[in-house]
Amino acid sequence: MTPFDYTRADDVAAALRMGAGQGTAFLGGGTNLVDLMRETVARPVRLIDVSGLSDTIAETGDGGLRIGAGVRNTALAEHAVVRSRYPMLARAILAGASAQIRNMATVGGNLLQRTRCTYFYDTDGSRCNKRVVGSGCDARGGFNRIHAVLGASEACVATHPSDMCVALAALDAVVHVAGPEGTRTIAFDTFHRLPGDRPDLDTVLAPGELIVAVELLASPLAAHSTYRKVRDRASYAFALISVAAALSIEDGRIADVRIAFGGVAHKPWRAAKAEAALKGQVPDDAAFRAAAAAEFADAQPLRDNGFKPVLAERTLAAVLGELATGAAA
Template identity: 70%
Template sequence: MTPFRYTRAVAAGDALRQGGQAGARYLGGGTNLVDLMRETIERPEALVDVTGLFHAIEETADGGLLIGAAATNTAVAEHALVRRRYPLLSRAIVAGASAQIRNMATVGGNLLQRTRCTYFYDNEGSRCNKRRPGEGCDAIGGFNRIHAILGASADCVATHPSDMCVALAALDATVHLGSTRGDRRLPLTDLHRLPGDRPDVETMLEPGELITAIELPPLPLAARSTYRKVRDRASYAFALVSVAAALEVTDGRVRDVRLALGGVAHKPWRAWKAEEALRGQPATEEAFTAAALAELADALPLKDNGFKIELARRTMVAVLGELAGAGA
């Protein structure tokens, strides 16, 4: 392992000052970053431990929820307001990892975890534009069963691994960011980038910026929501396809809906087209199918992952049908 400096931040200003230095990285639970360092994929010169900061989970004045970036996945999943007002978030977190990992992993770190593409992790034997820009992508012509069908490029077909982020995308979450230059907020749906010709640049974070919190807006329809993850095995495999959904039905018609997909793109995929197609329509299987097909119309399968298109369609229809039935 490459030598590095380790410091533990004792205050927000201290963290931002140290994290803004060249070669520094912020450290949360380390459940992804430490693995990448062991594989020499990540080589930070300094680690700034921020696990002592930003733990609180608090109700906002307008009835939303502010979740500190250092709150553990377990703390969020078990929080009474999350379970009651945003059940899809709790379910996504529990589906994402074992209890041991949830106890260590932080909210901020979950947002910034990197792809689990096999070629990305094969540091010596495979070409990967995400590791070394311009090198090539062996996944495109290789075994690509788990890879993206939406939003990919000729330079990268990796998928984002997070379950939590899919739920947060559906919930209109906002990311709070801090740096020595000041604070700003960013919609979670804008945090992650599609690969384009620079798949190594994965987020819209500026150098030295630190995620300090995630804010969930008051969203009454989220009380009727769920998360479904389809994977090869039940023992915490990454999603082939996942669906986060919230649905409000009035007099048999879709009054409002939130929908996001995981396992299909380089970022958590907000299903804007499906949502637009559904609002005002009858809450029927036919309408759910039409909306799913509208979202998946631009899907571009690789040689091994074409099954994801039908799998995503069926999962979206099943989840929306489940929520519509519960509403009835």
């Protein structure tokens, strides 16, 4: 591990002042960053501890929820308002990592964890454009069972690892950030980037910007939602496919729907095509599968992950079927 300086920030303004230099990184729970430092993938020369900042959950005046970036994942999943009004988010968090990691990990850190695969960690023997831009992507011709089928590029086919972020994408969350140029808000669906020719850039954050909070808007639809994760083992594994969904039915037809997929792209994948295909339809298995087929019509599977579009279709149909019958309410 590269030697580094450590400083704990007392407030956001102090964090921004200290975080302005090159080679500085903000530290939340450290569950991803410290791991990357240990493997020498990340080599910051200075860490600014922001884990004690913005660590509250508060209801907003319009019935939404403002979640501080320093809130621990476990605390968010256990919060009564999250469990009752945004159940897909609570279930997504509990599907991620292990209890020990959830106890340490912060909301801001979860959003900023690196999109990655095993080749990203192999600093000695593998080419990875996320580590060294222009070096190549060994995952394309290597073992690529867990890799992307949507939105990938020649430069990178890694998938975003977060479960929480899939739910936040479906919930139309808003990210509040502060930086050297002031404060701004970012729509969650635009916060993470597709790889293009710069897979080393995972988000749209500018240098020195710090996530302060994530806001959930008031949404009656969100109360009737769920999250399902399909993975190779029961715990501590990234999703092969995951689905965050909310569904509203009126007069026997789908009035509104929200869908996001995990395990399919470099970022949490908001399923706009599937949502458009479902609105106004009778909520049955045929409609659910047709919507998934529309979303994955442009999928580009690799050698080992051609099963993903089919698995996504089956998972979406099962999740929406449960919501339609009230089984997941």
